Every structure is written in C-alpha cells, then in structure tokens.
Amino acid sequence: MILRRIDGRRAGLAFLCGVLATAALPPFHLWPLIFPAFSGFLWLLRDEARPRAALWLGWCFGFGHFVTGLYWISNALLVPPAAFLWMVPFALVGLPIVLAVFTGAITWGVVRLAPPGKPWLRWLAFGTFWLLAEWLRAHVLTGFPWNLMATVWTDTPAPLQAVAVLGPYGVGAVTVLIGAAFSLGRRAGAAVAALGLALLWGGGALRLDSAPGMDAVQPGVTLKLVQPAIPQSLKWDRNHLQSNFQKYLALSAPAPGEILSAVIWGEAATGYPIEDVAPWRAAIAERAPADGVIITGTNRYLRDAQGNAVQAFNGMVAFDAEGSLRGAFDKFHLVPFGEYIPLKGLLPLQIVTQGASGYTPGPGPRTLRLPGLPPVAPLICYEVIFPDAVIDRADRPSWILNITNDGWYGVSTGPYQHLAATILRAVEEGLPLVRVANTGVSALIDGNGRIWNKLKLNEEAALSVPLPLPLDPPPYSRWGDLVTLLIVTFLLPILALLRLRPSL
Structure with missing residues (x-):
C-alpha cells in the first residue's frame, strides 16, 4: 500500500x-x-x-x-x-x-x-x-x-x-x-x-x-614499491607463474648507487607459498637489500606432523639477504565470501579467491619490527577500510603498510575508492602509509593524507620512496x-x- x-x-x-x-x-x-x-x-x-x-x-x-x-x-x-x-x-x-x-x-x-x-x-x-x-x-x-x-x-x-x-x-x-x-x-x-x-x-x-615538509623523513630509509601490473586472469595461471615471479625480481633491482631498506611486493604476489618453495626463496634472498628485507604477500599454511596443510592464511612475510624469515603477519579481517564463507555449514558455497577451502584469520592488529625499518603496522587488502582498527594502540607503530591486489576489479572506480580509504586511515592515525597494489594504485601517503608519490593504475613500474616521519597521535588516534x-x-x-x- x-x-x-x-x-x-x-x-x-x-x-x-x-x-x-x-x-x-x-x-x-x-x-x-x-x-x-x-x-x-x-x-x-x-x-x-x-x-x-x-x-x-x-x-x-x-x-x-x-x-x-x-x-x-x-x-x-x-x-x-x-x-x-x-x-x-x-x-x-x-x-x-x-x-x-x-x-x-x-x-x-x-x-x-x-x-x-x-x-x-x-x-x-x-x-x-x-x-x-x-x-x-x-x-x-x-x-x-x-x-x-x-x-x-x-x-x-x-x-x-x-x-x-x-x-x-x-x-x-x-x-x-x-x-x-x-x-x-x-x-x-x-x-x-x-x-x-x-x-x-x-x-x-x-x-x-x-605540518612537516617533504624533508621530514626517516633517516636512511628507502623503500621500493613494486607494481608489476599483472592482469588477474594471468596471476594464477600455472603457465605464467614463473614469468610473473621473474617480473617481480626484475622490478626489484636497485638503481645504480641506490641503497634500499626494503623491497615491497603486493598481496599474494606469488602463486606458491614462498616459505615452501626453496628456489624462489633463494632468489628472493639474492634480491633482498643487504641490511634490509623483501616483504611480500603470500599464502601461508599451518601443517600437521605429516606435512598436510590444516589451515591456510592470507599472509605477509619478510625475508633478509640470508633467506631467513624475519617477520610474518596473517590477515585478521577476512573478506566474507571472498576469503571465507560465513555459516559455512549452512551455505555450501566456494570462496571467490584462489582455493576453495577458505582462510583462517590471524591475530591483529599487530606491530612488526623488521631489520632496517621503523616499527610497522601491516595490513592486507581491505583491512585498511576499517576506522579505529588498523594499529595496535598499545604498541604504536611509526608507519602503516597496506599490501593489496585490486586486479580483481579491473579498470573501475574500485581501486581509487580503496586508495581513498587508506588516505583516511593515514590522517586518522597521523601515520605515513605505504600502499603497494599489484595493479595499482601504489602510493606513499604522509600523516596529513598528502600523496607524495604514486604509480598509476595498471602501470608496470617500481617506485623508490623515502619514509615520512610519524606525527604525534591526533585526537581520533588517541580516543578512537x-x-x-x-x-x-x-x-x-x-x-x-x-x-x-x-x-x-
């Protein structure tokens, strides 16, 4: 009526x-x-x-x-x-x-x-x-x-x-x-x-x-943001996994005379879990900065005594030049229907992302301490869209790192809206935010929400950037x-x- x-x-x-x-x-x-x-x-x-x-x-x-x-x-x-x-x-x-x-x-x-x-x-x-x-x-x-x-x-x-x-x-x-x-x-x-x-x-x-100027940066810290712009249709294609990996390695090379603190790849950058593939792990170690790390998104698995995977995680790992694992983080805020099925017993559906079994959430938010870098709050994909839920307030980091794969959404408004959410989080927390997206938009954002540098959507490139200093916690960061x-x-x-x- x-x-x-x-x-x-x-x-x-x-x-x-x-x-x-x-x-x-x-x-x-x-x-x-x-x-x-x-x-x-x-x-x-x-x-x-x-x-x-x-x-x-x-x-x-x-x-x-x-x-x-x-x-x-x-x-x-x-x-x-x-x-x-x-x-x-x-x-x-x-x-x-x-x-x-x-x-x-x-x-x-x-x-x-x-x-x-x-x-x-x-x-x-x-x-x-x-x-x-x-x-x-x-x-x-x-x-x-x-x-x-x-x-x-x-x-x-x-x-x-x-x-x-x-x-x-x-x-x-x-x-x-x-x-x-x-x-x-x-x-x-x-x-x-x-x-x-x-x-x-x-x-x-x-x-x-x-506000601080563009000279207010962490001394001696240079980050290389790697954006290979691999189409989503090829990302998980077994015929392209090796060539995709080689593209990451090529883009990660330092420029002549460049001293890097970290090389950063995007979410699920490789088709295999890096920790389990010895040749790839060795190649990453060879490309890692001498006194720093390569940070990459990768699937991680918890295995039983027989080596069978019993839990899967959407993870982020950091390897040094010796091939040692120096830090790891597992995504704690998973995407419904994309990474897990709510009420799985009642809904016989398959998740949209790679693999049908679904992911397990990790603990978070967390602060990681990695060689050559100030303490960092890692976030994977859409974890960054949640206000008042991106850093550990008891262990305040000096910067936020958000790795993501927006290749799913093609040339659309989605990647730009996702970037906008990261800008809000940077201002709310008064922290610089580094965003690395497989297909873009990768960007360096300071604690006032200003973009210092970025790579365009679907631009194949690597971007070397300094790391801005953090601001004092603003009111919203203190009180949420x-x-x-x-x-x-x-x-x-x-x-x-x-x-x-x-x-x-």
Whole structure:
C-alpha cells in the first residue's frame, strides 16, 4: 500500500540523489554535488509524515548510491567467468539492496522524530542518523565501511584534516549537513553551508601550515614499491607463474648507487607459498637489500606432523639477504565470501579467491619490527577500510603498510575508492602509509593524507620512496570511536531542544 501511494517520480528522484552522492566520491570528487544530492533529497521528504514512506524513499536513495558506488565488486566474479558468473546479480544488485536498508532507516528515524514543518530538526536529525548508520555499517555482522562520506575530501587536503579530530564518521556527518543545508531555505542554507565549509577549510589550512615538509623523513630509509601490473586472469595461471615471479625480481633491482631498506611486493604476489618453495626463496634472498628485507604477500599454511596443510592464511612475510624469515603477519579481517564463507555449514558455497577451502584469520592488529625499518603496522587488502582498527594502540607503530591486489576489479572506480580509504586511515592515525597494489594504485601517503608519490593504475613500474616521519597521535588516534560517542552525546540534547521548539 505504501509503495502505491508514493509516486514513481519521487522514488526516481531519490534514486538520482543517491547517484549524485556517489559522484561526489572518488574517483570523481565532484564534491559540490553534495548540495543537490542531500538538499534535494531532504526537499523530497519535506512534507512526508509517514515513516514507512520515508523509509522507502531513503531506501531508493541508498540503492542509487550503493549500486553506482559498488558496481565494480561484480568484476571480481568474472575472473574466471565460468565459475562465479551466477553470483554477478547478487553482487551487482543484492549488496546494494541490503546496504540501502541503512539509508532507509535514517529517513524512517528522521520522519519519526521530526514532523513536517520542523526543517532544522529534520536537518540535524538527518546528519546525526547518518553518522550512526555509517558507524553501524562498519560494525554490523563483519562490517563494510566502504565509501564513507568523509572520502569526499580525500583529494582536498585542507578539509580532510578534520578527520584527525572528528574521525571519519564525524566528518561524514558534517559533510552531509553541509550538503543538506539548503533544505533550510535559500538564505539560511547558504549561511550554514558557507560557515561549515569555512570551518573545514580554515581549520584544515591552519593544521597544514604547521605540518612537516617533504624533508621530514626517516633517516636512511628507502623503500621500493613494486607494481608489476599483472592482469588477474594471468596471476594464477600455472603457465605464467614463473614469468610473473621473474617480473617481480626484475622490478626489484636497485638503481645504480641506490641503497634500499626494503623491497615491497603486493598481496599474494606469488602463486606458491614462498616459505615452501626453496628456489624462489633463494632468489628472493639474492634480491633482498643487504641490511634490509623483501616483504611480500603470500599464502601461508599451518601443517600437521605429516606435512598436510590444516589451515591456510592470507599472509605477509619478510625475508633478509640470508633467506631467513624475519617477520610474518596473517590477515585478521577476512573478506566474507571472498576469503571465507560465513555459516559455512549452512551455505555450501566456494570462496571467490584462489582455493576453495577458505582462510583462517590471524591475530591483529599487530606491530612488526623488521631489520632496517621503523616499527610497522601491516595490513592486507581491505583491512585498511576499517576506522579505529588498523594499529595496535598499545604498541604504536611509526608507519602503516597496506599490501593489496585490486586486479580483481579491473579498470573501475574500485581501486581509487580503496586508495581513498587508506588516505583516511593515514590522517586518522597521523601515520605515513605505504600502499603497494599489484595493479595499482601504489602510493606513499604522509600523516596529513598528502600523496607524495604514486604509480598509476595498471602501470608496470617500481617506485623508490623515502619514509615520512610519524606525527604525534591526533585526537581520533588517541580516543578512537570514543570521539564518535562524544559527537552523538553532544548532538542528542540539541535534537531534544529542537523537538520541543514548535517553530524549528
């Protein structure tokens, strides 16, 4: 009944507003589109008094937002196409259908709390509930905090600095409130939007004025980031494993006179577990820096007394020039259906990534100490998308290393969105972040979220970079999601006051 009473035009416009919100995100970064996206959407809700109807409109917004923002996930199911083609509709449409429930819940709550005629209450409630919904999306079940609204600013260093104080959820709420400001009327909206942008830009500019320059680096540390740009269709092809490995070795060679501290390869860089293949391990030792290590992603196995693999890990290992294993890390936040099957006993499915048995999570977050390098927080692939969950706060590292394989997603928006998430983590923690991706985008990011250098998507190259010094821990790094709780605690009494005022 509710669906029949909402005209298709409003549902379509809500969908379009969600699409506009996606266009404000990476790689487009058309941030002014937050105004038609969010002000336009609240305008659609201005006279709506039915919570269930508001839920439907919010769902339409969310579906438009997530189906256009996450379409690239289905690309992973096309490698190879025969095995997982049947899952494409579930990835392309099913996931957005589920995630749109969060935006539907936002608008349901807004209309329940704020009747028509109370624009200020609706505006603030929308931003508050958006913050709560993004936090829940990051934590419910296994969590999926991809494309948080704060990523709008990841190519704009000044407003990005607010993430260090307010965290990604707080900045996401501020972004939504700025975007929705014109739902308050033309003059009030212009004033609110101008004030919000001035605070973001002004505060960020002040922070950047005191930021270290590009000469503030760890003395004597040089890293080589290796990006072989091997297509995903060839990565696990047994006929190409040896040539792929040789490409890694060739790109890892130091330039004349270059003294390296570490050579870094991407996630699952080799088709075989390095620890078990003596010739490859010897070749890696020969290429490793004399006083440093080669760090690579590889599958790792726990074996029984007979040598049979009983557990598999998506791992990262470091070998020195003697061929000795100097450090190891196993991914602790696995990708559902990609690396393990939730409720495996009830769902007779095969994982999407290499191997059908699934991976076991390791302990984490952790800090590794490797020869020739400051203490590092290792992260593999999408572990980096989770705020307040990337470093061991009891053993603070000096930098973060994220290795990944975004080759699954081809030439799409996905790799750029993944890069944006790493930029947020660097600012939140005040730590330089080194990203090494098999097909790109590999990058060096400082603790203020500025990209010092990078390799383009699908560029075959190696990049030698220094390591920036860490910053003092910013508020979000010290307190984590307590910051989010404090923001909500601040907003709730304001919402209560607006609820009691008849004209607001």
